[in-house]
Amino acid sequence: MSPPGARACLRARLSGALARLDPDAGPAQGLAELVHQGLDEVPLPAQGRTLMRWQLLCAVAEHDLSLAKLYEGHLDALAVLAEVAPGTPRPVGSTWGMWASEAPGGRTRFEACAADEVRLNGRKAWCSGAARLSHGVLTAWSADGTKPQLVRVAMAQPGVCVSDAAWQAVGMAASASGDITFQDAVGHRVGDAGAYLQRPGFWQGGAGIAACWHGGALALANTLRRAIAEAPPEQRSAFRMAALGRVDVALQSTAALLREAARWIDEHPARDASALALRVRLCAERSATLVLDEAGRALGATPFCRDRRFARMAADLPVYLRQSHAERDLAALGERTAAAEGAPWSL
Incomplete structure (x- = not known):
């Protein structure tokens, strides 16, 4: 496991690189710039630093979901090659x-x-x-x-x-x-x-997409939190506070499950992670949907119409979430839960 200083350094480098990206250049150019700076050289899943990998995905998603889509796909392709065909040639700067x-x-x-x-x-x-x-x-x-x-x-x-x-x-x-x-x-x-479907990394990578959805939800939630924190006392209504409270519960639950899932994957790198991946994806989808709804209800039309970043994130997030298979994934998780041994919900 990498020391905290190394993790903080990589996250700081990524944060700085994201801040310097030209917002009008497009996500493919943004990905190329991140690759040029070596910011695709991130921990592979199930090698002791899965949470760090997901933290980076989350950070990119909080910045730009279309960029996160390409960044996650790029990292997934590299992880597949490393798992299935180590030593595959990779041209310098390739995306x-x-x-x-x-x-x-x-x-x-x-x-x-x-x-x-x-x-x-x-x-x-x-x-x-x-x-x-x-x-x-x-x-x-x-x-x-x-x-x-x-x-x-x-x-x-x-x-x-x-x-x-x-x-x-x-x-x-x-x-x-x-x-x-x-x-x-x-x-x-x-x-x-x-090999694509049979390898352990299939579900490990699938779980990582939840970190991207969580990042998009964080961007919207932080707009709500700032609006409440910066509002004059007369506008800090109980209604808005309750909305922020519901958002906090949802996001804290997803973050805790992501941390637990990353730890489990690192401790069981060859185990079937399908139930875990389905659970964390469904939790992230549910909390992201709640955040979008609560932010809109509490803030009204203003951020959708006058905050370009919020409006874009609010349009992007529901589309990205449809990478979830909704009831099909719930049914698949239910099937695995029914077959589970022991007490899956005990503390």
């Missing part, structure tokens, strides 16, 4: 996406060529930042379609076409989650077929 969504009718297929080289054909949807990133790791399928195969691909090549025509988002618009069409594009297999 990576992790694209594993499987849209109906949008499956990407591959044909083996020589050694680990493959040819990619088909469409991949929901590829955040694809038009501006240098590389990607994606799931593709062989002709038999039995298991997904991880493939890494350089984006700057013939046969790779990115379109954002289907991306009509207002929230998270800058993440530019477009579609990629492959036509005999060259890629390279990463690990064995099925």
Whole structure:
């Protein structure tokens, strides 16, 4: 485990870098700048410093959720490569996406060529930042379609076409989650077929997304807290205080669960973290939704209309939260809870 001084130094470097980013340059350029400064060289999951990794994700998300989407995807791609194919070459300054969504009718297929080289054909949807990133790791399928195969691909090549025509988002618009069409594009297999879903890091990485949602909620909650703290006494109503109290309970609960989850993952790096990941994601989703509602009810239309940063975060956060599968995830957690041994809720 890294000493507190090292953790504080990395977080301070990230904070300074975020403050210096050009807000009009876009998240892909912001990611490139963070990579240039070595701020993607962060602890991998389940190696004793998972909380530090999540703290960095949270900090980026509190600054800009579209940037956090690309930063989290970049870090996830690097973690996948480190877990499944250590030693994979990574060009200096490269920026990576992790694209594993499987849209109906949008499956990407591959044909083996020589050694680990493959040819990619088909469409991949929901590829955040694809038009501006240098590389990607994606799931593709062989002709038999039995298991997904991880493939890494350089984006700057013939046969790779990115379109954002289907991306009509207002929230998270800058993440530019477009579609990629492959036509005999060259890629390279990463690990064995099925490795993406079977590895311990799949759920460990999935839990980390909750830190991004928590960061977005913090940005909104801090606007509410500042508005109350700076208001004259006559405007510090019990109604607003109650709203802040509900926000505090929600965010403290999520933060505690994130800390507990990070510790458990570090202590059990090879264990199935699916129930834990589902729990922390659902908790973060619920608290973020509550924060958005409470802030709006307590502050009215003013921050939505006159605070550009708040308005953008309020538009972005609900879209990012839909990376949760809602009732499907609740049902999956319920199934795991029903099968659990012992007393899962005891102190």
